[in-house]
Amino acid sequence: MNLIKQEWNRLLGRFIYSWAGLKICWREEHSFRFWVVMNIVSASLALFLPLVLWAKALIICLGLLILAAEAFNTAIERVVNHLSPEQHPLAKAAKDAGSAGVAITAVTAGVAWIFGILPLL
Numbered sequence: 001m002n003l004i005k006q007e008w009n010r011l012l013g014r015f016i017y018s019w020a021g022l023k024i025c026w027r028e029e030h031s032f033r034f035w036v037v038m039n040i041v042s043a044s045l046a047l048f049l050p051l052v053l054w055a056k057a058l059i060i061c062l063g064l065l066i067l068a069a070e071a072f073n074t075a076i077e078r079v080v081n082h083l084s085p086e087q088h089p090l091a092k093a094a095k096d097a098g099s100a101g102v103a104i105t106a107v108t109a110g111v112a113w114i115f116g117i118l119p120l121l
Helices: 002-028 030-048 053-083 089-120
Strands: none
Touching (some): 002 030
């Protein structure tokens, strides 16, 4: 029984830390707020349009992955800024790579939209 209680407490801790991270992303990252709004629009359209179920699910899931990528990018930027407040080529490369991760994820969601909408045309 102690093991179940211990795992439950760990799970609650994960939720608390994750919620704190989401609040920071929302409060301090314009890009995160932008992608949240884009996800609301995208998910609403996906649910409203007569897309097949797999396309709706894929579009919504990829939208959530964009938010995850943006959260990772925020973490990278914070660590880089903490370790190297002055400009440095490696710091720039790390930040650019994080941004590329968000862009690749967003393009992937766009591709899902294209394939999801093609049968309607």
